[in-house]
Amino acid sequence: MQQIKSAISSTSNKLAQDYFKHSHALVESHHIGSGTRIWAFAHILPQAKIGQDCNICDHVFIENDVVIGDRVTIKCGVQVWDGVTIEDDVFVGPNVTFTNDIFPRSKQTPEKFLQTVIRKGASIGANATILAGVTISSHAMIGAGAVVTKDVPPHAIVVGNPAKIMGYANTQQQALKTSIKQNNLENLVFPGQAKLFELPLIKDLRGMLSFGEINKHLPFTPLRYFLVFDVPSGEVRGEHAHKHLHQFLVCIKGSCSVTLDDGKTAKEIKLSSPSQGLHIPPRIWSVQYKYTSDAILLVLASDTYQPEDYIRSYDEFLQFIHSNSISS
Secondary structure (H helix, E strand, C coil): CHHHHHHHHHHCCCCHHHCEECCCCEECCCEECCCCEECCCCEECCCCEECCCCEECCCCEECCCEEECCCCEECCCCEECCCEEECCCCEECCCCEECCCCCCECCECCCCCCCEEECCCCEECCCCEECCCCEECCCCEECCCCEECCCECCCEEEECCCCEEEEECCEECHHHHHHHHCCCHHHCCCHHHCEEEECCEEEECCEEEECCCECCCECCCCCEEEEEECCCCCCCEEEEEECCCCEEEEEEECCEEEEEECCCCEEEEEECCCCEEEEECCCCEEEEECCCCCCEEEEEECCCCCHHHEECCHHHHHHHHHHHHHHC
């Protein structure tokens, strides 16, 4: 939000000649950043705040209690209502629909509209609908026509009605699949020194058995375990990092996908065998999704449950990584 505040302060005293306004645009606000372009039949109300180098296309309406950061593109036919904040470098496709009241009634205005936030670098596809009060996190990608009813995690790709996560932007997948298929695990490089272990798998006429040994397959001594199962299709688990805790993930039945993000690079891996164990060290943002209906995920943890060890906000995670890299 600091970037938005900076944009507001830097644009509050800008003169009209600092930005382009089409002759058929109605711009009542004086809080328009330099280099911004506002095209025909757009209407900007007096208290709206728009940053620098934005592109506001034809037939866009922007209400009073709206803050728009720098380098934002808003395509034709979009209405941005009170309570919406759009951070820097966001793309809003044509005819995207924002809302600000989940129980609208004619001539009945709430005391305060719900706050909707589109974080830095996110993109919203054409004709998507964004329900009031949600946060679309940084660099998320909203598919065309999606109906977003709840918060969207960082980098997530969501589609459908209601919108569900189908993938993560900027994650590397194909090289991982090839190396795993060829059993070439030694050459796999994961963010933050995460590592995939090949666990023993014994087959005979009586069935199958897999196991792991501490210090040989498990890089820590577990103090806790938990199971994740019966996850509804499309639901997401994880979405956090740990300050000190190590985890070891084994999908003992079915399959699920895991994304790993160290703040610089992100990779996605599919766990589909009890003979694969994924070590996630501290300071890695992890998400598990794409669970099959029969999936059972076993998680071994290096410590008992400590709420203060969790980092549940991606922005806080980035700040934590940055501050610790400086201190080290």
